[in-house]
Amino acid sequence: MGDFLLLVPIILFTAYIVIKNMKNVKAGKCSCSESCSGCNMSCDKK
């Protein structure tokens, strides 16, 4: 039970991050983070 509780969130979170970053890179957005001060220039609202 302990294994399941730990492994599932790790796998899901990893998959989410990978997919989100791949989408960002494909769209030409920065993939670091929305809060990154430097990247604000490319991540902000158009």
Place this chain on the structure above:
Amino acid sequence: MGHSYALTGNPNSGKTTIFNELTGSAQYVGNWSGVTVEKKEGFIKNSKINVVDLPGIYSMSSSSIDEVIALEYITEENPDGILNVVSASNLERNLYLTLQLMEMKVPVLMILNMMDELSRKNIKLDVDRLKEIFDIQIILTGQNDRKNLSRIKEIDLKGLKSNFARFSYFSKEIQDGIREIASHISLQTLTQYKADPQWLALKIMEGDNKIIEACCAKDAAIIEKAKAIRLIIEKSEGVEFSQLLAAQRYSYLGEIAGQVLIDADGNMDRESVSEKIDKIMTHRILAIPIFLGIMWTIYYITITGLGSKSIEVMEWLISDLFTGAVKALMVTMDVSTWLQSLVIDGVIGGVGAVLVFIPQIMILFFFISILEDSGYMARIAFVMDRIFKKFGLSGKSVIPMLVGSGCSVPGIMATRTLENERDRKLTILLTPFISCGAKMPVYLLFVSAFFAANSHWVVFSLYLLGIVTAMVSGVVLTKVRYKGVESDFILEMPPYRVPALKSVLLHMWDKGKDFLIRAGTIIFAASVIMWFAQSFDLSFQMVQDPSTSVLADFGRLVAPVFAPLGFGDWITSVAFITGFVAKEIVISTLSVLHGVSQGALGSSLTEFYTPLSAYSFMVFVLLASPCFAAISVMKRELGSWKETGFSILYQTGTAYLLSMAVYQIGSLFIK
């Protein structure tokens, strides 16, 4: 229904500070030009008024991308009004933009900023007279006095009219030309392109291609007529039409300045404190040693001084305290041994290896933002401009490279201020050579393991190597690929200011937060993937020894490529490749694959590298192609995969050759 206002102003007029103040945002502010290169938007606090912060521009032409962004927004989005930030400390030049906005016949509210700087010089400004001339409302504000800004909410700009006598300062021929062309602009054009006909006429006469394309490209007759008038005027005056317009506008603004600025003590012509400081800071001989001295001191404090203590504290926090607690919890939860390894060696090992360096990164950016806010960064651009010109690069390339020392992504974006396409492409290619913040943890790990006594010297040398490589590449590429003449560079020297603590801390926190978020997302994900890849073989069987894993098989395939660089092992090869995702992942990969905690990673590396191969490794990390985020922005800004591919190949090829040179030549002397 709320209103929409556009915020415009010259670079470094305090526009972004006012935007932050109005909207409660925390956009980055710097005491130098070119901080805003894209439009940003937000709502004025406690109101439905939407404000769009446009890039800082000097005029409403379309010669560079930042000017096009501002011009397109005003002409195509038709905001209800313009909030025009004007720096009182440089009135004449700032009013040049105001004059052009008035020519567009759009509702303008002037925010007269930096009034306190004018007071410090004991110069008075007749605001009532200025109001009278432009027939607009003016709000006064200063660096330490923003309370008047709340009045913006009370003023409805929509439909606001001004009786300002626009175009009256132009010669009769130009005024007649404007009237003539305006009378020929069709109703259909004005319905489609909602702009004032006389302003449109002036732009067509100027030959502004962006505007002509947008409004009346099909109306060949009007374009020809405007061109004919322009040529007649140019012939009779003997200067280019755009220069004539600028000269007549400036002559008028000179008269306005004479009427509104009261300089009883003659302080305007007196040498200011900033000018006195600049005599030393931008001195022909002293400037470069001063710049190098400042950067060396920053690296010394960050790495050897304050920073080295922070590593010990962070290692204790992560390796002992946090890891110990998590391990105890997992034992209590009866978690399997392999899953414990995933969490401890994979997640905490990988993420923790980067987190250890966060305080040092924050200290570094504390000092960098002091340089920016004080106005010294603009001086660095000025000093570097002299050198860059000798290498065939435009001085304007300096600004993106300085921005790129934080992160390559905004550095590449900052190339939008370059009008010349050749300069822009070249600068996009060269900016990633400048050491960015994400590479810093890699250096910190290696210098602490191999060069403990001279760590700041080594990191400083890498910083210089990045600059020198960019300059030498500039020479090579302008000869073979980006031929042409570099454009001139007009640089505004902002006055020196005592950095605002809030702004410095905000910038420092932003950098720290950025690293924390990256550690919790992309580095977390990469560490988990690395752990799985080093735990299974090709037949999906779990392995005890990572050197028999599928990742090791892949690493061994690539390893011979890196052997001439001094590190032909599979772990380093994999670390390099994962570094393309994000540079910090190099560390988390090394940590996971070496299977050691943050504290022991340094000593584990000493078994694999010599100081020479460690330096060669850092050179490769410094110069090789930037991370995916920067590559995707490069592609967007270059607009072609061909150009982007060439940039990646050039950067990685240069990294490979220099890294190999370091190792091979170094091996002749160091055994």
